[in-house]
Structure formats: C-alpha cells, structure tokens
Amino acid sequence: MDAISATPAVPGRSLFRLANPGRFMRLSGRVLPVLIALGLGFTAVGLVWGMFFSPADWQQGDAVRIMYVHVPAAWVSSAGYVGLAACSAISLIWRHPLADLAAVEIGPVGAGATAICLITGSLWGEPMWGTWWVWDARLTSVLVLFFLYLGHMALVRAFDEPERGYRAGAILALIGAVDLPIIKFSVDWWNTLHQPDTITVTGAPTMYVGMLWPLLFAALGFSFGFGAIVTARLRAAVMERRLRGLLLARAEESLAS
Amino acid sequence: MTRTRRRLLLVGLCGLGLATATALTLNALNSNLVFFLTPSQLASKAPPPGHTFRLGGLVAPGSVVHSEVDGKPLVRFAVTDGTATVKASFGGVLPDLFREGQGVVALGAMSPNGSFHATQVLAKHDETYMPKSVEEALKKKGLWNPNDGPPPPASTWNTLATKAPMKGG
Numbered sequence: 400m401d402a403i404s405a406t407p408a409v410p411g412r413s414l415f416r417l418a419n420p421g422r423f424m425r426l427s428g429r430v431l432p433v434l435i436a437l438g439l440g441f442t443a444v445g446l447v448w449g450m451f452f453s454p455a456d457w458q459q460g461d462a463v464r465i466m467y468v469h470v471p472a473a474w475v476s477s478a479g480y481v482g483l484a485a486c487s488a489i490s491l492i493w494r495h496p497l498a499d500l501a502a503v504e505i506g507p508v509g510a511g512a513t514a515i516c517l518i519t520g521s522l523w524g525e526p527m528w529g530t531w532w533v534w535d536a537r538l539t540s541v542l543v544l545f546f547l548y549l550g551h552m553a554l555v556r557a558f559d560e561p562e563r564g565y566r567a568g569a570i571l572a573l574i575g576a577v578d579l580p581i582i583k584f585s586v587d588w589w590n591t592l593h594q595p596d597t598i599t600v601t602g603a604p605t606m607y608v609g610m611l612w613p614l615l616f617a618a619l620g621f622s623f624g625f626g627a628i629v630t631a632r633l634r635a636a637v638m639e640r641r642l643r644g645l646l647l648a649r650a651e652e653s654l655a656s
Numbered sequence: 657m658t659r660t661r662r663r664l665l666l667v668g669l670c671g672l673g674l675a676t677a678t679a680l681t682l683n684a685l686n687s688n689l690v691f692f693l694t695p696s697q698l699a700s701k702a703p704p705p706g707h708t709f710r711l712g713g714l715v716a717p718g719s720v721v722h723s724e725v726d727g728k729p730l731v732r733f734a735v736t737d738g739t740a741t742v743k744a745s746f747g748g749v750l751p752d753l754f755r756e757g758q759g760v761v762a763l764g765a766m767s768p769n770g771s772f773h774a775t776q777v778l779a780k781h782d783e784t785y786m787p788k789s790v791e792e793a794l795k796k797k798g799l800w801n802p803n804d805g806p807p808p809p810a811s812t813w814n815t816l817a818t819k820a821p822m823k824g825g
Binding site: 456459463492527533574590591594595603608609610 | 660663664667670671674675678682686689690691692693694712750751752753761776777778779780781782783784785786787788789790791792802807809810811813814815816
C-alpha cells in the first residue's frame with residue numbers, strides 16, 4: 400500500500416489502474432472483437448492480394464510470394480519479444496500481476512510466430528539460395544530468439560510457486576532482449592547470406608509498390624492477430640485464476656462448516 | 657527511496673551493464689562472426705591452400721564459362737567485390753538464381769594454382785523486389801543491366817508505371 404501511494408510515476412499509476420482484473424476484463428472484452436476482426440480482415444486481404452494479385456519477382460518468380468508470410472511473421476516475432484521484455488520489466492519493477500500473466504501468455508504465441516518465420520524462411524531458402532539452412536548471423540540470431548521463447552515458456556512453468564517462475568522468466572526475458580538489436584543489425588554488421596533490409600527508416604523501400612502494399616496489409620493483419628490471440632489467452636488466464644480463487648474459497652468454507 | 661524506485665534502478669543498472677558487456681563482446685568477436693570472406697579480404701589475408709572457407713561476392717560480368725571435364729559439368733567464373741577478383745570453379749548443380757552480376761557465397765578452398773575450388777555454391781539475392789515488367793522497362797531505357805550489378809536507386813523505379821499486366825505468372 401505504502402509503495403503505491405508513494406509512487407507518483409505516471410506509468411505506475413495507469414498500470415495499477417489496469418491491474419484491477421475487473422476493469423481489464425471489461426476493457427479487453429470490448430477490444431478483443433475489434434482485434435479479431437482487424438486481424439482476420441487485414442491478413443485475408445494481404446495474403447489473397449499477395450498470393451494471387453501481386454506481380455511475381457523478375458528473378459525469383461512466384462517464390463517471392465513466401466515473403467507475404469515470412470516477413471510479417473518475422474516482424475511479429477521480434478515485436479512480440481519487445482512486448483515480453485516490457486511485461487517482464489513491469490513485472491520485476493512494479494510487481495504488476497497482469498504483466499506476469501501477460502508474459503506467460505505472450506511466450507507460446509511468440510514462439511509460434513518465430514517458428515513460422517523459420518519454417519517459411521527455410522522453404523524460401525531452398526529454391527532461391529540453394530540451401531534450407533546456413534549458420535549466418537541473421538538465421539542464427541533468429542534461432543536464438545526461438546530458443547529464448549521456448550526457454551521462457553519452460554522457466555515460468557518450472558516452479559511450484561508461480562511467483563518464482565514469473566521472476567525467473569522475467570529475468571531471462573530481459574537478458575534475452577540483447578538478441579533483438581543483434582537480429583535487426585546482423586545483416587548490416589556482418590557478411591550474411593540473408594539480404595539486408597528492404598524497408599528501412601532512412602531510404603525508399605527497394606520493393607515495387609505493387610508488392611509493398613500487400614506486404615504491409617499482411618503485416619498489419621499479423622500484428623492485430625498477435626494482439627488478439629494474446630488478449631484472448633490473457634482473458635482466459637485471468638478467468639482461470641479467478642475461478643481457482645472461488646473454488647479455493649468454497650473448499651475452505653466447506654472445510655470450516 | 658521506495659522499493660519500486662530501488663528495483664527500477666537495479667533493473668536499469670543491470671540492463672546497462674548487460675548492454676555494455678554485449679557491445680564489447682560483439683565488438684571483440686566482430687572478425688570471427690563473418691559468414692564469408694570477400695575477394696579483397698582474401699587478397700590481404702588468404703587462408704592456406706586446402707583450408708575450407710566461404711567466399712562471397714558478385715559473379716563478375718562476362719566471366720562465366722560452362723564446360724565439361726571427364727563427362728562432368730564444370731563451370732568457371734570469377735567472384736568480385738569491385739576492388740579485387742578471384743577466379744573460381746565449381747563442378748556441381750548451380751542454384752537457379754546463379755547468373756553474372758548475382759551475389760554468390762561459395763564454400764570451398766584455394767587450390768595451389770591460386771584459384772578457388774568450390775564444393776557448394778549458394779546464390780545471395782539482393783534486397784530489391786520488382787516485377788519483370790519494371791526490370792524490362794529499366795533495361796529498355798538503358799537505366800540498368802542486371803548483369804552489371806545492383807539496380808538504380810529504388811525511388812526511381814518502385815512506383816514506375818508499366819503497360820504490362822500487373823498479374824504475375
């Protein structure tokens with residue numbers, strides 16, 4: 400109590416407002432259908448546009464269409480890890496119970512996105528580069544991201560006392576965040592088989608506009624979809640915890656009477 | 657100082673320490689994290705003959721010669737990075753994207769005669785994506801010949817209108 404009233408920091412205050420599970424359930428219940436609709440809508444438009452109505456690449460031919468799945472999955476897997484690291488920091492510093500649950504629920508979704516990125520990348524690499532896999536800096540650092548997600552998933556579930564799992568998982572997630580800049584800049588810092596970024600902050604995208612639009616739609620769809628899945632999982636986790644509390648209270652009541 | 661403040665400071669300091677340690681490690685490892693050597697790196701510090709390494713660069717324009725030795729296909733080409741060029745040979749199946757002006761990463765070793773003998777050749781495509789119609793339009797206008805190297809700045813072609821149908825084959 401003392402810590403709360405003595406912390407006038409803005410993030411702390413608004414975070415504690417969301418920590419109220421009832422308020423979170425009301426708000427997320429309204430947001431979730433919108434996230435699902437936007438996720439499905441943008442993904443469907445982006446993928447159909449990319450698969451059937453966008454031009455083939457002049458040298459890669461139709462194989463370039465793997466990009467419309469591979470690139471959004473790659474972006475979402477990194478962005479998901481940023482979310483995981485942010486939740487971990489909030490959990491460690493402000494002991495925010497909702498951040499604990501969110502970190503647990505982001506893990507498997509992020510691991511899934513990273514797996515999609517790795518698998519589609521492999522399927523793309525075989526016909527174009529001539530190999531399924533190479534140990535270059537980009538591919539290896541993304542594989543490390545996948546293992547970080549898996550390690551986090553295992554660690555948060557490895558303790559009988561969930562609180563300990565949350566702490567340990569949060570520390571692992573924050574240490575693992577050093578992999579994110581390595582992934583991003585691996586193609587600039589070192590010689591890699593993977594090509595450098597097509598879409599950069601500083602220059603014009605080196606991609607024809609007819610291919611760029613479906614890619615952006617698919618990326619938006621994947622992002623909203625990621626948010627929708629995490630929100631749905633988080634709602635289920637909050638309800639599960641509430642149910643467990645009710646059952647525990649009833650068990651104690653029946654024991655007392 | 658409240659507990660929250662103390663934890664914030666602790667996490668911040670740990671993060672700073674970790675970031676510094678990672679930056680120093682990566683900086684120290686920099687030369688060992690290369691996936692391939694470029695021809696100019698090879699010219700300044702060549703691995704001994706027989707030592708396996710990867711060579712990366714562009715296939716030099718006009719250098720590809722397909723031939724047959726003892727009934728097996730053998731392709732000779734040169735790998736260049738603009739400043740240095742290394743002769744290479746390969747006796748296997750080339751990836752579809754292999755052509756003059758394309759990036760390649762070849763695994764192999766230097767032979768005693770000073771040329772690179774590859775056991776595997778991978779194509780390294782660049783980060784540009786454009787439809788066939790745009791590539792042909794650029795070629796027709798004389799703005800770009802793919803065999804000579806990378807395409808012109810993206811802003812000159814990434815919204816280029818072409819008469820060819822947009823639907824890919």
